[in-house]
Amino acid sequence: MQYFLHAYVNGDTWTNAALNTAKFIGHRKYLSRKVRGWSTAFILDREDLPVSKYGGAWTKSRIHDEDLKSELLTHLQSLGKYVTAAAIIDYLGQPDVAKRYRLKKAISLATAERWMSGCGFRWTMAHGGQYVDGHERDDVVTYQQSIFLPAWYALEPRMWRWSVIGGELVEEQAQGADSQSHIVTWFHDESTFYAHDHRKKRWIHGSETPTPQPKGEGSSLMAADFVSADYGWLRSPDRNESVRVLFHAGKGRDGYFSNDEIIRHAEKAMAILERYYQHDDHVFIFDNAPTHVKRADCSVSARNMPKGCKEWGIDVPVWDANGKIVLGPDGRTLMTKACISNGFFNGSPQEFYWPEGHKHAGKFKGMAQILTERGYDVTNLKAQCKQCASGATTCCCWRILFNQPDFINVEMILESTCSARGFQVIYLPKFHCELNFIEQCWGYAKRIYRCYPMSSKDADLEANVIKALDSGLNGAQAAWAAKKYHGHRVLPSAILEELDNAKVN
Ligand SMILES: [Zn+2]
Structure with a gap:
């Protein structure tokens, strides 16, 4: 690449420089194409160099790592319909992820965009010729402007704020919260776990008899819960009382988490909060996606x-x-x-x-x-x-x-x-499921869940889902999510701009 770029800078054409480079090291057209590809990637992103392994064999980009790829995919899907390349950067920037994949530096936006396409995302119109981005719909914008954002900003000064200082989570002093109780926002949502969703094997040796994989997604289990950035899953302080609901979706008639079930769910949550968390004020956030x-x-x-x-x-x-x-x-x-x-x-x-x-x-x-x-x-x-x-x-x-x-x-x-x-309810604007940070919590649990041995038995499915969810969000992680939520301003910048323009008091 160095030789090629020198040749190009010294006046050779792009294609000729590549051909000469390939010839010079005893290769042909194939390598010249490769060199051009690598160099383009490098020019776009100085971190993006092909990695040499086993003395000369060029490995593919990290996105061909199946585990990393499926983990990213799970995460991107958990964000709902509107994912951005920036979500990959944020995700890989999380300390636990960076450590597992030995990522030393944040990847660039250009790399993230290529990885998005490596994960099968394409910039394209929605099928059917209709672009269905509801973000811009008049009623949705009006709702954001006149109801959702003012409500959120009215509460924000009394919310907890967290920072990571030297790897430690530290509570920041909330502005104007001296004498008032804190406000805790509890996000509600459901998510489905599938029996046959598990980590794929990467390589199977030719001599190995492949294990027959069950077809389809298998049976599924739906989980519904509340989560806050300050306390994690909604539980009693001793963790014995929980509001988590697990039900088998698609069997008989409980395929839908209907409105009266959500009301019953909220009642259960309120009972625990009234009993143990009276020193805080609580707000429920429900999806409208x-x-x-x-x-x-x-x-x-x-x-x-x-x-x-x-x-x-x-x-x-x-x-x-x-x-x-x-x-x-x-x-x-x-x-x-x-x-x-x-x-x-x-x-x-x-x-x-x-x-x-x-x-x-x-x-x-x-x-x-x-x-x-x-x-x-x-x-x-x-x-x-x-x-x-x-x-x-x-x-x-x-x-x-x-x-x-x-x-x-x-x-x-x-x-x-x-x-x-005495509990306030706020609905997220329609089409904005990415604002619900419980999605990240489900994504985290699903990553763990996918590492468990696959089983078609309902009892195993349930046990694994519970184990994955429990190993998930503890207080520290919740606080980290909170930091992400506030620190990185999960509210899309476009909305923040709109808000600034509208000068909401
Ligand atoms: Zn009538």
């Missing part, structure tokens, strides 16, 4: 509900593990039937499907039964008017349900349930 549209798909809506009891659900798209919509063989969105989420009435959940043991177990109760349970007399009511009179509220079953609080705004129930007990 496209990967969670499945909840909205199934959330209560009176449209086309049958009046009587019958087998009934709604069409929802099929989502894969990464939150992408699955397409059928015809190229269209694959749809499946799903039960709608249950309702909420007078402060408690209302089942919309008959429970086990009932003669119609599993069937939809029907609007008439649902309204009767809510104290309405529906004897002479139609299911739905052809055209409801304007202003009418009780003309038909559909209209009455339409005006029920849980049908008007599903999110409101969660919010009011929490605020009634």
Whole structure:
């Protein structure tokens, strides 16, 4: 490369210089191409030199290290739909990662970008010719500007701040927090673990009989939890009481973490926080990302509900593990039937499907039964008017349900349930799942999980998931994540700029 670059600088053309260099050391065209490639990479990034191993054999770039690659991929996927090359730099900059892969220096942005493509990412329009970056959508921007960012900045002065000084985590003095209690933000989300997701073997010797690998992802286990940057997973101080929920997704009807389950989950969290963490003020942060549209798909809506009891659900798209919509063989969105989420009435959940043991177990109760349970007399009511009179509220079953609080705004129930007990709720802006740092916690646990021996047994799956999650986030790591969160300003710079422009007080 040195010879080649000298030749080029001294006036030879790029191609000729490479050819002459190759000839000079007794090689041909192939090497001249290589030399040009290496040199281009080197010019873009002075850290990017081909590594010599075993006396002369050039090794490939580090991204061909399968473990590193799959670890990066897991991490990038955990960030959701909008990943950037900078995420690779941040990730490899973490002390534990840098140590494991013996990385001495941060990689450059140019290298990170090549690694992104090594991980299979391409800068491209979303399939179907439509660019679906919701970041710029008017309603999303408005939400950020007028609700999310002001709410966050109002809380921020009272949040804990952490710094790493000489490898030690040190609490920074929060500005203006002298006499007030701290605010702890708890991020909520779910994630799915798959039985057959494990670290791939790198090399198999020719004489070795390959072990048959099970096909598909195997059974899966969904975990839902709350995490804060200050305390880690939401637990009692002795770690015996936990809010973690594990459930088998896709089996029978618990495929969705529905709204009333989230409310029950929040109630469990509030109970622990009230008992042990009264000295802090607590705020819950919930996701509002496209990967969670499945909840909205199934959330209560009176449209086309049958009046009587019958087998009934709604069409929802099929989502894969990464939150992408699955397409059928015809190229269209694959749809499946799903039960709608249950309702909420007078402060408690209302089942919309008959429970086990009932003669119609599993069937939809029907609007008439649902309204009767809510104290309405529906004897002479139609299911739905052809055209409801304007202003009418009780003309038909559909209209009455339409005006029920849980049908008007599903999110409101969660919010009011929490605020009634003194807990604030903030929703992340839609399409901004990267702001939810619980994603990094899932990613960390999944890295550990993938190192365990693979098993198709549900019991092993569950045991491994628990082990991985528990070995994950302790206080120090949580604080490190916090440092990352505040220190590196995880809020996308574009939003911060917008915020500065808007001069939010
Ligand atoms: Zn009507």
